[in-house]
Amino acid sequence: MSENSMTNLTTDVEIKGTIKFEKVMNVDGKFEGELIADNGELIVGKTGIVKANIKVKNATIEGRLDGNIEAAEKVELKQNAQLLGDLQAKTLIIEEGVVFVGNCNVNPDGTKTEKQNVENQNIKVIKNI
Template identity: 70%
Template sequence: MSLFRKSANETKTNDGSKDVSEIKREIRKESKMAEEKAATLTQDVEIKGTIKFSNAMKIDGKFEGEMLTEEGELFIGKTGSVKANVKVKNAVIEGRMDGNVTATEKVELKEKAHLVGDLKARILVIEEGVVFVGNCNVNPDGFKTENTNFKEWKKETKKGPE
């Protein structure tokens, strides 16, 4: 008797739970769908302030300030430049990011990404060619973003040389 029942669409164990490869495929699919539905700051946009969002945000322009979301995903495109403390569910960075990142799930640093700041995440993926200057804390048990005090973090960031 086989432990797995396979169909064309999904793989499940006899108890109905999904295997690890199916879960990974779903996460990739959700990230791609979120990126397609993202609010986008285009290359010609510059914004300063606080951005709060719930779905997805793609930045190809310049942003300075603070970004907060409980369930949202942040995409910093190749032309994106962000100077901010960020707390998100997931982040994909292809451009430049100056500031601290706390992700309750996953951070991906793509090939030409520049991250100057501290990073906390449950999962971290770093491609070859990334520039990362800062402290890194990867914890499979995750981090609670609501306990992060960004005002204190912002003060600490400003104390260092720029």
């Protein structure tokens, strides 16, 4: 991946506000606010701490995310990631060791389900010791 196609927020960066981007954003620092990229990809690195509502095409979470995430395609929660918030995507990949507390709506077809009164489900995945 070329340098021009990725935006990096390094570990020494703290930002509050709204960021709109088009390609790939890698957050290793702290961000609070809103991240929007209809066709972009968000990567929250191992040292990344994000408190935001997120709307992207794809997301990979390795650090901590407090907020809701809506992905048009895929969300991947890597080992030791922490997601405290609701998630909506067509595809979800969860590795062992992830903490996820929130509501989850994963629908590969992107269509509404017949059953409309589905109760909220809280999911927590933790590594077995």
